[in-house]
Amino acid sequence: MKNEFIETANVDKFNAICDELTDQASLIGPSLAMVTGPAGRGKSEAARWYATQTDAIYIPPLNVRSPAMVLREITFELSAMKPVRSETCLGIIGGEMAKERRLIIIDEADLLTMQVLEMLRNLNERYACPVLLIGEDELKGRVASRRRIASRIRRRMEFGPVTQADVGLFFKRSLDTTLTPDAAALIHRHSNGDWRPILTTAIAVERAMKSSGVSEITSDLVKNVIKSNS
Numbered sequence: 001m002k003n004e005f006i007e008t009a010n011v012d013k014f015n016a017i018c019d020e021l022t023d024q025a026s027l028i029g030p031s032l033a034m035v036t037g038p039a040g041r042g043k044s045e046a047a048r049w050y051a052t053q054t055d056a057i058y059i060p061p062l063n064v065r066s067p068a069m070v071l072r073e074i075t076f077e078l079s080a081m082k083p084v085r086s087e088t089c090l091g092i093i094g095g096e097m098a099k100e101r102r103l104i105i106i107d108e109a110d111l112l113t114m115q116v117l118e119m120l121r122n123l124n125e126r127y128a129c130p131v132l133l134i135g136e137d138e139l140k141g142r143v144a145s146r147r148r149i150a151s152r153i154r155r156r157m158e159f160g161p162v163t164q165a166d167v168g169l170f171f172k173r174s175l176d177t178t179l180t181p182d183a184a185a186l187i188h189r190h191s192n193g194d195w196r197p198i199l200t201t202a203i204a205v206e207r208a209m210k211s212s213g214v215s216e217i218t219s220d221l222v223k224n225v226i227k228s229n230s
Contacts, residue, residue, distance in 0.1 A: 001174050001175055001202060001203065001206050002173065002174050002175075002176075003174075004170070004173040004174045005045065005049050006166060006169055006170050006173060008042070008162070008163070008166045008169075009160075009163070010041070010042060010046065010159050010160055011042070011046050011049075013157055014035060014043075014046045014047075014050070014157065014159070015046075015050060017033050017035065017132065017155045017157055018050050018054070018056060018103055018105075018132060020033075020154075020155065021033055021103050021130035021131075021132060021154070021155075022054075022056070022101060022102070022103045022130055024101075026130060026154065027128060029154060030124075030151075030152035030153065030154045031124060031128065031129075031130040031131070031154055032120075032121065032124055032130075032131050032132075032133070032149070032152045032153050032154055033130075033131075033132045033133070033153060033154050033155040033156070033157075034109075034132075034133045034134075034135075034139060034140070034143060034153050034155075034156050034157070035132065035133070035134045035135075035156075035157045035158075035159060036110075036134075036135055036136065036137055036139050036140055036156075036157070036158055036159065037136070037137070037158055037159030037160070038136060038137065038193075038194070039136060039194070040193075040194030040195055040196045040197075041159040041160070041161065041162070041193070041194060041195065042159065042162070042195050043107075043134050043159045044060075044061075044107055044134070045195070046159075047105045047107060047132075047134055050105070051105060054103070055100065055102045055103075056102060056103040056104075056105055057074060057077040057078065057102055057103065057104045057105065058077075058105045058107070059073050059074065059077070059104065059105065059106050059107060060107055061107045061108035061111070062108075063111060065111075065112060065113075065116055066113075066115075066116070067086070067115055067116050067119040068086050068089075070106075070112075070116055070119065070120070071086050071089040071090065071093070071119070071123075072084075072089055074089070074093060074104055074123075075089040075092050075093055078092065078093060078096040078097075078102065079092050079096055090123075090126075093123065093127060093129065094126070094127045097127040097128065097129045098127075101128065101129060101130065102129070102130075103130045103131075103132060104120075104123075104129055104130065104131045104132070105132045105134065106120065106131065106132070106133050106134065107134045107135075108134065108135055108136075109133035109134055109135040109139055110135030110136050110137075110138040110139035110142060111135070114142070114145075114146065117133075117142065117143070117146070117149060118146070118149070120133075121148065121149050121152060124152070125152075160193075161192075161193025161194070162188070162191055162193050162194065162195055162198065163188070164184050164185060164188040167179065167184050167187050167188045167191070167198055168184045170198060170202065171184075171187075171202060171217070174202060175202060175205070175206055175217075177215075177216075177217055179217055180216075180217070180218065180219065182219040183217050183218060183219045183221070183222045186219055186222045186223060186226065187201050187222055187226075190226050200229065201222070201225060201226065201229070204225045204228070204229055205217055205221065205222065205225050208221060208224070208225055209221075
């Protein structure tokens, strides 16, 4: 199986928000944004991919984060330095953003304390650095509870469920195989709109195809794979 990144409609919308935040026009008005949705929809993959294609900074999930830890992570991504003192981090971040505004993408922001979210808001205001918060649906409530954060959200996006067309494209790109409509529909229903069940099904389908010597993915093959992995 090939490791392919699939540019879905969700990804296109996500990229458009990121591009808007980094555009000079975002200096007018707020430059915070929020992308939410259940786990498994592909939010993190979209963020990581965007960061590899641009100068954006991607801060991966970490269950326990203090404001100082987040500042050090951002500073390191910007300058390859990780000072101990928060004041030093702020000075470096300000200097780097003055040279070039770079988008800061914070994953699993729904797990951050309000103190960290407020710090990110202050960072955004002080240095005009664009910030994109990614999280599950709980993030919407946390942001809404603080008006000074909610009022500064420039764009909001709900990462929608995976479509049947996305399933077909994934199998075409990763396995070089065209799914029949029935097989694609079975996998789509099994996924409940999330990518992880699609990936595990694809791995199992590829294994079944190799062991049986078949070259087509039929609905019967998909049914057997799903049943054996349930």
